[in-house]
Amino acid sequence: MLRIAIVDDTEADAAQLEGLLARYFSPASPGSEAAACSVTRFASGDALLTAHAGDLDQTFDLLFLDIEMPGDNGMRLAGRIRTAGSRVALIFTTRVARLASLGYDVEALGYLLKPVQYPQFVLAMRRAQDHVAAAHANKDVRLTIDADGQTRYVSSCDILYVEVNRHRLIYHLADGDLETWGSLKDVSQRLAMAPFVAVNRYALVNLEAVSQFAGSTVTLENGDELQVSLARKTDVAAALAEHYGGE
Amino acid sequence: MEGLLRLLIGLGFPLELAAATLAVTQHASWRPHGRVAYLAVMAATGLALALVILSAIPAESLLSRAAAATSGSTEPEADIDGTTLILSMGYYGVQALASWAALMACARASKLEALVLAAAGYGTQHVASGLLQLALLAVAAYAGGSPTRSQVSFWLCYALVYTGVYLLLWWEVGRGFVVDSRKIHASMGRTLLCASLLVMCIALNLAFAERMGAGLPALACRIYDVLCTTLGLVLLVILSRADQLSSDLATAREQRDAQARHHDLEADGLRRVNRIFHDALHRQAERALGESPATDEASEAPLARPADAQKLSEAIASYDSLVQSGDPALDALLTDKGAELRSKGVTLTAMVDGAAFRFMGEHDARELWSAVLDCLAGVAATTPDPELRTVSVTAARHGPTVALDGQCFCAEDLPLAGELPRTPGGAGASVALVRLVDRYGGRLHGAVADGVYTLHVVLVPGAA
Numbered sequence: 001m002l003r004i005a006i007v008d009d010t011e012a013d014a015a016q017l018e019g020l021l022a023r024y025f026s027p028a029s030p031g032s033e034a035a036a037c038s039v040t041r042f043a044s045g046d047a048l049l050t051a052h053a054g055d056l057d058q059t060f061d062l063l064f065l066d067i068e069m070p071g072d073n074g075m076r077l078a079g080r081i082r083t084a085g086s087r088v089a090l091i092f093t094t095r096v097a098r099l100a101s102l103g104y105d106v107e108a109l110g111y112l113l114k115p116v117q118y119p120q121f122v123l124a125m126r127r128a129q130d131h132v133a134a135a136h137a138n139k140d141v142r143l144t145i146d147a148d149g150q151t152r153y154v155s156s157c158d159i160l161y162v163e164v165n166r167h168r169l170i171y172h173l174a175d176g177d178l179e180t181w182g183s184l185k186d187v188s189q190r191l192a193m194a195p196f197v198a199v200n201r202y203a204l205v206n207l208e209a210v211s212q213f214a215g216s217t218v219t220l221e222n223g224d225e226l227q228v229s230l231a232r233k234t235d236v237a238a239a240l241a242e243h244y245g246g247e
Numbered sequence: 248m249e250g251l252l253r254l255l256i257g258l259g260f261p262l263e264l265a266a267a268t269l270a271v272t273q274h275a276s277w278r279p280h281g282r283v284a285y286l287a288v289m290a291a292t293g294l295a296l297a298l299v300i301l302s303a304i305p306a307e308s309l310l311s312r313a314a315a316a317t318s319g320s321t322e323p324e325a326d327i328d329g330t331t332l333i334l335s336m337g338y339y340g341v342q343a344l345a346s347w348a349a350l351m352a353c354a355r356a357s358k359l360e361a362l363v364l365a366a367a368g369y370g371t372q373h374v375a376s377g378l379l380q381l382a383l384l385a386v387a388a389y390a391g392g393s394p395t396r397s398q399v400s401f402w403l404c405y406a407l408v409y410t411g412v413y414l415l416l417w418w419e420v421g422r423g424f425v426v427d428s429r430k431i432h433a434s435m436g437r438t439l440l441c442a443s444l445l446v447m448c449i450a451l452n453l454a455f456a457e458r459m460g461a462g463l464p465a466l467a468c469r470i471y472d473v474l475c476t477t478l479g480l481v482l483l484v485i486l487s488r489a490d491q492l493s494s495d496l497a498t499a500r501e502q503r504d505a506q507a508r509h510h511d512l513e514a515d516g517l518r519r520v521n522r523i524f525h526d527a528l529h530r531q532a533e534r535a536l537g538e539s540p541a542t543d544e545a546s547e548a549p550l551a552r553p554a555d556a557q558k559l560s561e562a563i564a565s566y567d568s569l570v571q572s573g574d575p576a577l578d579a580l581l582t583d584k585g586a587e588l589r590s591k592g593v594t595l596t597a598m599v600d601g602a603a604f605r606f607m608g609e610h611d612a613r614e615l616w617s618a619v620l621d622c623l624a625g626v627a628a629t630t631p632d633p634e635l636r637t638v639s640v641t642a643a644r645h646g647p648t649v650a651l652d653g654q655c656f657c658a659e660d661l662p663l664a665g666e667l668p669r670t671p672g673g674a675g676a677s678v679a680l681v682r683l684v685d686r687y688g689g690r691l692h693g694a695v696a697d698g699v700y701t702l703h704v705v706l707v708p709g710a711a
């Protein structure tokens with residue numbers, strides 16, 4: 001079930017979009033499942049954020065945002081959504097492509113020119129479904145870490161990288177470090193299902209946390225830099241391409 | 248008799264030099280009747296020199312080639328004075344300079360290209376001359392005396408050696424020798440050094456060989472001279488020749504530059520069209536919609552119906568602002584490609600972060616986008632329903648990678664070569680895509696599902 005919100009101040013446009021969704025998810029459409037979506041309509045961005053400011057990711061998988069709306073236009077609304085930390089999939093609708101073509105700034109999946117044509121709509125929906133499927137793919141691994149006399153349960157998503165120094169394992173998390181004893185090989189096996197890659201003999205990096213890869217250095221979200229060994233450089237590049245390339 | 252000999256010497260050497268030069272310059276860009284003009288210039292120079300320089304020294308004293316031509320002797324004078332040496336060198340030097348200048352005038356060659364060709368021609372003639380000396384020495388050793396010009400054996404040797412050497416050099420060098428102007432200008436120092444060394448080698452060896460007199464030392468010296476000259480000639484050719492690869496690269500480079508210029512012109516044209524017509528068409532559309540009063544200029548124009556005007560207004564709005572990627576060069580390319588696809592009935596929707604592709608350089612970014620759009624347009628054209636001919640692309644940074652996603656409808660039986668489509672004319676785009684992904688690091692993935700072809704290109708700038 002794909003949970004969709006349409007934010008558009010024009011009733012006719014919102015209704016047209018809803019009609020296209022109904023057609024797309026009708027049993028006759030190839031690649032669709034019957035009644036596989038729920039649609040909620042909002043007349044403005046404020047209405048959306050007032051109702052679901054804190055639980056946007058939990059409530060919706062995909063938002064169609066009209067660009068030309070009174071008050072916060074679609075682009076500003078998308079900026080507010082991203083600033084709030086939501087990763088929900090966004091598709092803009094607009095009469096003027098120029099206004100939406102900067103949508104990459106807010107990581108939008110694309111835009112649709114009004115009046116929306118069904119073929120373009122289908123392509124956008126395919127992309128959205130792929131994106132949502134990838135986002136829902138459970139790549140999270142729960143680790144049990146005994147550190148400082150306490151046992152902590154850590155999600156692999158929260159780990160930036162793991163490094164080892166003479167059997168002393170250091171888990172670098174967004175909110176601090178955890179130290180324990182063990183081998184990097186064991187950790188690597190436990191994180192096999194999560195997107196981690198060894199950048200050298202002493203460090204295992206979460207690909208999601210890599211913000212830059214240049215020369216022989218990876219830079220992580222928190223600004224830490226790790227050296228990539230010459231032997232691992234190709235593997236690291238391949239892992240990044242694999243992770244971000246999708247299927 | 249003395250005058251006739253001068254004439255013979257005056258014409259003999261320059262014609263040999265001209266023939267050698269023509270043998271190695273088959274692919275030079277000769278002007279119309281350039282070869283004839285070149286021969287005429289060389290002959291005229293030879294005659295003039297015969298009158299001026301050769302009048303200052305006895306004909307039989309002229310070094311090597313002239314001496315052999317005059318007497319057929321293989322044993323030149325051992326007691327050559329300084330003046331004769333300098334004048335002889337001047338004689339050959341002026342001939343070489345005349346050849347250089349004539350090549351610049353008769354062929355469309357730059358100074359450096361003409362220098363290379365003149366040096367190659369001179370080297371060829373010198374090798375032939377040296378081998379003739381050796382052949383005459385061999386005949387002398389076998390027959391017990393040097394053949395003279397009055398003997399058939401001399402002319403037989405002459406004809407065999409010169410014809411053989413010229414034909415061999417034409418076969419090995421001349422018929423495929425194209426001077427790569429970019430290459431020689433890029434390594435101008437090395438080219439000049441090589442040409443100078445060749446000339447110096449010829450001059451010094453000649454002077455040295457003449458002073459060696461006859462016998463074994465002279466023979467060794469001649470062999471050494473021929474080998475040095477041949478080596479210099481080979482080096483010069485290797486250094487300056489346009490091989491197949493560099494020729495292809497040069498062609499590709501020129502094609503790419505032409506494409507870049509084309510895109511710039513297209514972008515200029517689009518901007519101009521927009522600037523001139525956009526406001527007028529919008530006014531027309533607004534008038535039809537009743538949003539704007541008629542102006543004097545437009546009052547005589549027929550009004551469109553509101554529905555048509557709405558369509559017109561929307562078409563204009565989407566046309567003049569198809570892409571804003573943040574990179575003017577990419578905007579121009581995508582707008583141009585969008586217009587090209589539209590003319591083929593394919594609609595393009597693009598949301599592209601142009602700044603993400605700056606790591607590639609403008610040329611490669613153009614090539615990548617051209618390849619992606621050509622590839623997708625080729626796929627879109629396979630769908631039988633014209634309504635479905637639409638291409639959608641997005642590109643943005645994702646973490647340390649740059650991801651480009653393209654989608655379009657396709658025929659149900661779209662043939663694939665690996666993960667890339669096999670469409671008419673799409674092979675070049677596929678090769679370019681694979682090459683660029685290989686160069687910059689990343690991966691390429693394409694697949695067909697439910698009548699939609701999806702292309703993912705992920706580049707990892709840090710891996711390049």
